[in-house]
Amino acid sequence: xxxxxxxxxxxxxxxxxxxxxxxxxxxxxxxxxxxxxxxxxxxxxxxxxxxxxxxxxxxxxxxxxxxxxxxxxxxxxxxxxxxxxxxxxxxxxxxxxxxxxxxxxxxxxxxxxxxxxxxxxxxxxxxxxxxxxxxxxxxxxxxxxxxxxxxxxxxxxxxxxxxxxxxxxxxxxxxxxxxxxxxxxxxxxxxxxxxxxxxxxxxxxxxxxxxxxxxxxxxxxxxxxxxxxxxxxxxxxxxxxxxxxxxxxxxxxxxxxxxxxxxxxxxxxxxxxxxxxxxxxxxxxxxxxxxxxxxxxxxxxxxxxxxxxxxxxxxxxxxxxxxxxxxxxxxxxxxxxxxxxxxxxxxxxxxxxxxxxxxxxxxxxxxxxxxxxxxxxxxxxxxxxxxxxxxxxxxxxxxxxxxxxxxxxxxx
Amino acid sequence: xxxxxxxxxxxxxxxxxxxxxxxxxxxxxxxxxxxxxxxxxxxxxxxxxxxxxxxxxxxxxxxxxxxxxxxxxxxxxxxxxxxxxxxxxxxxxxxxxxxxxxxxxxxxxxxxxxxxxxxxxxxxxxxxxxxxxxxxxxxxxxxxxxxxxxxxxxxxxxxxxxxxxxxxxxxxxxxxxxxxxxxxxxxxxxxxxxxxxxxxxxxxxxxxx
Amino acid sequence: xxxxxxxxxxxxxxxxxxxxxxxxxxxxxxxxxxxxxxxxxxxxxxxxxxxxxxxxxxxxxxxxxxxxxxxxxxxxxxxxxxxxxxxxxxxxxxxxxxxxxxxxxxxxxxxxxxxxxxxxxxxxxxxxxxxxxxxxxxxxxxxxxxxxxxxxxxxxxxxxxxxxxxxxxxxxxxxxxxxxxxxxxxxxxxxxxxxx
Ligand code: SF4
Numbered sequence: 052x053x054x055x056x057x058x059x060x061x062x063x064x065x066x067x068x069x070x071x072x073x074x075x076x077x078x079x080x081x082x083x084x085x086x087x088x089x090x091x092x093x094x095x096x097x098x099x100x101x102x103x104x105x106x107x108x109x110x111x112x113x114x115x116x117x118x119x120x121x122x123x124x125x126x127x128x129x130x131x132x133x134x135x136x137x138x139x140x141x142x143x144x145x146x147x148x149x150x151x152x153x154x155x156x157x158x159x160x161x162x163x164x165x166x167x168x169x170x171x172x173x174x175x176x177x178x179x180x181x182x183x184x185x186x187x188x189x190x191x192x193x194x195x196x197x198x199x200x201x202x203x204x205x206x207x208x209x210x211x212x213x214x215x216x217x218x219x220x221x222x223x224x225x226x227x228x229x230x231x232x233x234x235x236x237x238x239x240x241x242x243x244x245x246x247x248x249x250x251x252x253x254x255x256x257x258x259x260x261x262x263x264x265x266x267x268x269x270x271x272x273x274x275x276x277x278x279x280x281x282x283x284x285x286x287x288x289x290x291x292x293x294x295x296x297x298x299x300x301x302x303x304x305x306x307x308x309x310x311x312x313x314x315x316x317x318x319x320x321x322x323x324x325x326x327x328x329x330x331x332x333x334x335x336x337x338x339x340x341x342x343x344x345x346x347x348x349x350x351x352x353x354x355x356x357x358x359x360x361x362x363x364x365x366x367x368x369x370x371x372x373x374x375x376x377x378x379x380x381x382x383x384x385x386x387x388x389x390x391x392x393x394x395x396x397x398x399x400x401x402x403x404x405x406x407x408x409x410x411x412x413x414x415x416x417x418x419x420x421x422x423x424x425x426x427x428x429x430x431x432x433x434x435x436x437x438x439x440x441x442x443x444x445x446x447x448x449x450x451x452x453x454x455x456x457x458x459x460x461x462x463x
Numbered sequence: 464x465x466x467x468x469x470x471x472x473x474x475x476x477x478x479x480x481x482x483x484x485x486x487x488x489x490x491x492x493x494x495x496x497x498x499x500x501x502x503x504x505x506x507x508x509x510x511x512x513x514x515x516x517x518x519x520x521x522x523x524x525x526x527x528x529x530x531x532x533x534x535x536x537x538x539x540x541x542x543x544x545x546x547x548x549x550x551x552x553x554x555x556x557x558x559x560x561x562x563x564x565x566x567x568x569x570x571x572x573x574x575x576x577x578x579x580x581x582x583x584x585x586x587x588x589x590x591x592x593x594x595x596x597x598x599x600x601x602x603x604x605x606x607x608x609x610x611x612x613x614x615x616x617x618x619x620x621x622x623x624x625x626x627x628x629x630x631x632x633x634x635x636x637x638x639x640x641x642x643x644x645x646x647x648x649x650x651x652x653x654x655x656x657x658x659x660x661x662x663x664x665x666x667x668x669x670x671x672x
Numbered sequence: 673x674x675x676x677x678x679x680x681x682x683x684x685x686x687x688x689x690x691x692x693x694x695x696x697x698x699x700x701x702x703x704x705x706x707x708x709x710x711x712x713x714x715x716x717x718x719x720x721x722x723x724x725x726x727x728x729x730x731x732x733x734x735x736x737x738x739x740x741x742x743x744x745x746x747x748x749x750x751x752x753x754x755x756x757x758x759x760x761x762x763x764x765x766x767x768x769x770x771x772x773x774x775x776x777x778x779x780x781x782x783x784x785x786x787x788x789x790x791x792x793x794x795x796x797x798x799x800x801x802x803x804x805x806x807x808x809x810x811x812x813x814x815x816x817x818x819x820x821x822x823x824x825x826x827x828x829x830x831x832x833x834x835x836x837x838x839x840x841x842x843x844x845x846x847x848x849x850x851x852x853x854x855x856x857x858x859x860x861x862x863x864x865x866x867x868x
Binding site for chain 2: 835836839848851855858859861862
Binding site for chain 1: 495496497498499500501503504505507508511512513526528538539541543544547551573574576577578579580581598599601
């Protein structure tokens with residue numbers, strides 16, 4: 052079996068393939084018909100409503116599903132149950148005041164959201180961030196990425212009926228939260244990365260503690276692999292389910308682990324290095340179809356597991372390279388009387404869920420004239436309509452979980 | 464309790480029966496798995512290993528409102544969601560309790576001014592028993608909220624007639640979750656709560672063992 | 673590839689008319705008339721030098737009219753000692769009222785990002801849908817319709833996506849007034865609680 056790290060990525064653009072029939076259809080022994088013919092009797096179509104209060108929709112997603120027997124014939128996600136007026140607020144409060152709001156959109160990766168917004172404002176307002184602050188940002192963001200992926204894989208197990216991995220994931224996540232709480236005082240909504248730098252330098256002893264945690268974490272990841280990744284039931288429920296071809300992924304605007312799970316080596320940290328990512332060595336894991344087809348649910352899950360390892364590597368390197376002292380806030384930012392320069396700009400970063408972009412228009416005031424968030428979950432979710440039809444109803448949960456959405460970001 | 468609900472004479476026997484019923488209700492609060500927004504993550508954390516709300520009898524998260532006693536509304540409720548929350552509340556069997564978790568459900572939270580779509584406080588359409596402020600509240604705060612609710616339940620009259628006494632909240636408040644979180648020399652550790660003894664919350668001096 | 677290079681390429685391919693460069697102080701974009709939007713986007717997707725296969729987002733902005741401050745000359749005294757009223761000259765028009773729609777495209781193979789922009793009049797904000805070119809455009813266009821009220825002609829299913837179906841108005845317009853109530857749900861802020 053090829054090592055997923057070193058295996059070459061699939062060629063980037065492939066000729067369009069027709070959507071293959073779902074891999075799992077009922078085949079009776081001795082049936083001469085090809086396996087993609089459904090052998091069960093057609094039944095009356097039934098509409099099933101999943102959500103908005105459903106333990107496996109990761110929040111308040113509602114999916115209207117039409118089934119024929121056990122097979123989904125049509126699915127229609129209905130979102131907006133958590134619409135919180137993000138973009139209107141972005142126009143109504145000043146850029147400085149808006150940073151805490153960005154925490155609340157992707158609440159599992161709040162640091163990344165802070166970073167995306169701050170980088171976009173810094174781009175429009177032309178602010179240079181000191182080097183030390185950039186290292187601190189990298190450490191915070193990558194720790195947060197591990198936490199977010201832990202949540203994703205932990206609850207994914209929960210969706211598929213494995214309760215224990217959830218507790219294991221949360222044990223590790225609590226450790227990360229404690230580290231992040233140490234640097235900024237909050238567990239979930241950090242407001243740590245500010246426009247022009249960071250709120251505060253890393254506390255003394257943080258690097259040592261983080262290293263200790265990372266050492267422990269790597270061994271615990273293996274434990275997690277034993278528990279869930281190679282678990283026979285889990286593999287059976289996820290391999291060959293919800294296959295997304297690379298072409299389809301691009302057409303639907305998928306980014307992040309979902310795109311990489313389809314075999315495309317595409318990561319903004321490498322394509323368009325922001326912060327100091329060009330100074331670190333890390334790999335970009337892609338799905339290779341170890342257990343089934345490239346781009347199935349298991350691949351997307353596995354990409355997240357491998358990405359956690361890469362994040363560990365990045366944090367280690369950032370801690371090693373970080374200068375001991377240095378400025379943590381840019382000199383030319385006046386926080387109380389902040390004014391941006393007129394202009395507009397788009398900036399995308401690699402959030403744990405994909406490309407998080409902020410598009411800002413500023414007309415020279417304290418508020419931005421328009422702030423649009425390109426939320427990765429919003430784009431990733433729209434593929435549900437296309438991949439659910441033809442799967443079994445029970446697989447719908449596996450597919451929704453593997454896409455790893457955060458509804459706060461979908462609805463904004 | 465049907466026919467007898469607050470209909471029997473206020474004597475020692477009925478009071479004792481009330482105590483037994485209330486004790487049963489208070490020590491097995493089953494919350495509904497119903498996360499809306501960011502606060503839901505802290506609600507999950509409180510159910511997971513480190514904080515473990517099960518120690519207080521409130522850890523059996525049910526996926527359906529018909530099996531739940533406690534609705535923890537964890538997150539921002541907007542105009543589209545409000546009807547759903549109302550319907551879920553209506554589907555829960557009596558006796559039912561509601562915890563408004565987080566600034567959003569208490570009064571709109573960060574969205575109170577420019578949130579054209581956000582309901583500023585869920586007490587506009589469902590009765591709320593405990594408000595737990597915070598954005599998000601720390602898991603310790605949720606535990607504290609549950610314990611407030613337990614005290615409130617203990618003061619209820621079930622069979623006996625008469626005026627309800629005020630709940631006794633002494634000793635419920637727990638100390639702030641972390642010591643010196645803004646002091647960079649102190650690494651936060653989660654405060655370890657020991658569960659109250661089985662009858663802990665009956666004791667007037669609070670349940671901390 | 674920057675927007676300026678892209679325009680060069682387009683001109684070479686004979687598709688340059690109706691396309692100009694929008695050179696803002698930061699990001700540049702291709703500014704295109706609304707009749708040409710779909711043709712241009714299809715070209716950007718399909719032709720080899722661009723191959724912008726990933727549609728990042730579609731969004732719009734409501735631009736209010738912006739003028740330089742009015743100039744008023746102070747009252748003066750004429751030769752006979754009478755008062756001459758000062759005149760007010762309206763400030764120059766800095767920004768026209770209207771809508772702007774912007775498409776951000778990324779090329780996965782060629783690693784570049786292009787933005788295409790189109791200005792629409794306030795009274796009739798409609799533009800061609802690209803939902804048949806990119807399935808990803810479907811939700812973005814619905815969102816833009818929902819929040820800004822820009823119509824995408826040819827969209828298969830242009831309904832509200834974030835707000836409830838029966839919501840009135842488009843919140844991201846600058847003149848939007850938030851409702852006080854929606855279907856029996858009060859959306860106002862309570863009076864502050866009395867302090868004990
Ligand atoms: S109170 Fe804060 S953390 Fe909780 S749902 Fe509202 S915004 Fe999110």
